[in-house]
Amino acid sequence: DAGITQSPRHKVTETGTPVTLRCHQTENHRYMYWYRQDPGHGLRLIHYSYGVKDTDKGEVSDGYSVSRSKTEDFLLTLESATSSQTSVYFCAISGLAGGTSYNEQFFGPGTRLTVL
Amino acid sequence: KNEVEQSPQNLTAQEGEFITINCSYSVGISALHWLQQHPGGGIVSLFMLSSGKKKHGRLIATINIQEKHSSLHITASHPRDSAVYICAVMYSGGGADGLTFGKGTHLIIQP
Numbered sequence: 001d002a003g004i005t006q007s008p009r010h011k012v013t014e015t016g017t018p019v020t021l022r023c024h025q026t027e028n029h030r031y032m033y034w035y036r037q038d039p040g041h042g043l044r045l046i047h048y049s050y051g052v053k054d055t056d057k058g059e060v061s062d063g064y065s066v067s068r069s070k071t072e073d074f075l076l077t078l079e080s081a082t083s084s085q086t087s088v089y090f091c092a093i094s095g096l097a098g099g100t101s102y103n104e105q106f107f108g109p110g111t112r113l114t115v116l
Numbered sequence: 117k118n119e120v121e122q123s124p125q126n127l128t129a130q131e132g133e134f135i136t137i138n139c140s141y142s143v144g145i146s147a148l149h150w151l152q153q154h155p156g157g158g159i160v161s162l163f164m165l166s167s168g169k170k171k172h173g174r175l176i177a178t179i180n181i182q183e184k185h186s187s188l189h190i191t192a193s194h195p196r197d198s199a200v201y202i203c204a205v206m207y208s209g210g211g212a213d214g215l216t217f218g219k220g221t222h223l224i225i226q227p
Contacts, residue, residue: 033214033215035214035215040219041219042202042217042218042219042220043202043204043215043217044217045214045215045216048213048214058214059216090158090159092215103146103147103164103206104161104164105149105161105215106161107151107158107159107160107161108158109158110158110159
């Protein structure tokens with residue numbers, strides 16, 4: 001267990017409302033990632049962070065923003081949720097020198113988001 | 117676009133059979149990951165490799181860098197091996213850029 005949690009685990013919301021998902025880690029990993037998983041597409045990178053206040057866009061970043069004000073927390077925000085953002089969202093962490101490799105990634109349990 | 121292709125997409129086998137799942141990618145990588153996901157469950161890292169072969173219990177992962185191809189083998193398969201197996205690559209250029217994933221192989225092992 002790499003000490004990574006996500007909250008909430010399930011959320012149902014309405015189109016147009018803002019939503020924030022939280023990823024929290026206790027292992028001091030440098031890199032944090034947000035992915036979404038959809039049938040037919042698999043997992044795709046939304047945004048990632050390579051340090052506090054350092055973030056960059058991934059493959060499917062439109063409609064999402066992120067923030068990382070502390071090493072342990074990486075927030076994903078949907079400013080105005082749409083039905084196309086219904087998905088399962090996974091956070092992942094990597095970059096701990098104590099791991100088997102700098103590139104090894106550990107995944108959170110996922111957040112199932114439904115936008116009606 | 118850098119692609120990761122997995123085959124087969126779906127595989128049903130009998131308990132005890134030897135299973136092979138294949139993964140191919142298009143450009144140079146720094147590492148390849150094999151992940152496992154049970155229905156409704158989280159994602160677990162099985163292997164990360166950049167060359168050669170790794171073994172853990174009944175699972176074996178190999179990679180051929182020149183051919184840009186990796187295989188995941190399961191020996192003496194068991195119904196508890198039923199899951200989605202996902203290949204993912206970290207493209208050369210640094211550890212910050214995230215993984216690119218295949219679409220997964222749905223494996224069912226029947227008793």
